[in-house]
Amino acid sequence: MKYLLLLLFTINAQADIFKDVFKYATLYGAYSQSNSIQGDKTFYVTQSSELIETTQRNSADEIKTFGFRKLAHFGYEDKDRFYDGEEQNNSLNSNIGNVKGLEYLFEYQEGRQQSMEFKNKQLFVRYLSKWWIAKAEANKNELVDIDYKSLDLRVRIPIGKKLSLSVGGVYRTYEKAYGVNPIQKYLEENNWWNLSYDYFNHTDALYSYENLMTGETGYDYFWYNAQGELISNSDLDYRNNIYGQLVNQYNKEQLAMIGSFADLSSVIGLDFYHYRKNFWVHAYGNILPHHKLQKGDERYSYGNFIGKDNWIDYKYGGVFGVRLNKKLGLFSEITMQRYWDREIKVIKAGINFKI
């Protein structure tokens, strides 16, 4: 009997937890397709004056999105729409959401944009209580080249009902050695053509030329790829059209060899939210003043690059809106972020007048 009661109690408790976790959650899927931006027309003219169009046509952009979310909107955000993965929720940027308790977002996107295939993954889980905040995030976005994970734990101090101060620590991983530019270091110690010889097995061959009209003479180089095929007729053409790709590939490979990093940083946050139908202000900010490298090659860490471990990373933003009367409204939105040497700035402001 005792065990039966215990079992019933456990089942009941589990049912309650299940209800709390999934209540108001939305499972969604979406597919969108649109015309891709096309570049200017390009042409090639043969020796016999034949015109050949060489314009590269981009296939249509498309995105498939699958997601599962329980993320409250703020009062000023558009709620009356279906989720398709395109929505921007300030709840993901601010420390405090519009509800207490658990909020989450799991989203997977794959598709093509400007003929580039991509896969994006986003995970966001936050628990907001009166006195503490816990947040876990993982974001891999191949379109904007972002890949990071973070775990954020803070003590929260509510000041009145609208203002909230939070203090704690955040563990952040990053996949790239920010501030490090391998090609710069390489060129300080080598000639530019060494990269072509040593890393890509390109070869060159000296030739001389003479302008039969003017009698001007000179010399230049033919360039051949690893298979011995002619890829360029001069150094200038080679640097203009081939060498840039080699540099990118070299940088990518060298940075991948350095590996990933993780920092533990102190964080202080401030959030303010006031909403009425005709007037709203939402402001949030974080400042990360101290950092300690936890994982990764210290020689290439960001702290080593700038020579100190107390650089200031920050993120802040705000939304302001006012409906002055039934016809006239003003709004503005700002997001600023500087993490390591990466900056994001978004500023929007506008006016609406209904005629």
Added chain:
Amino acid sequence: MKYLKNKLCVAIALFVFSVTHSQSYKDDISVVLYTAEFIKDNYSLKPFREHNINTFYIEKDKNIHANDKIMYLPTICLYNNGELIEKIEAGLSMKLPESTTERIQEHIDELLQDKF
């Protein structure tokens, strides 16, 4: 220039103060009980403690009762971002109806659902 800066700082401080203190008991989802100390069997707001809860006694907060046009005691009001969503008033018995909690909870569920 310095005078202008100071003026701007004062204006911002006044603005923040007025916003933070303007009827904050009606912010977000708020359940407010208007009552009096002489009512012995007062209604408990415990079921709504996940949200903002406030109790105003007529003896201490006469102005709030007057501003919110409270005619009967006790009265319970549900607000969402300053907007009155539901007002339940006691009858001559000075007791709120038995279904008060359910009615308020139903509205809260709707408001929460609307946020997601």
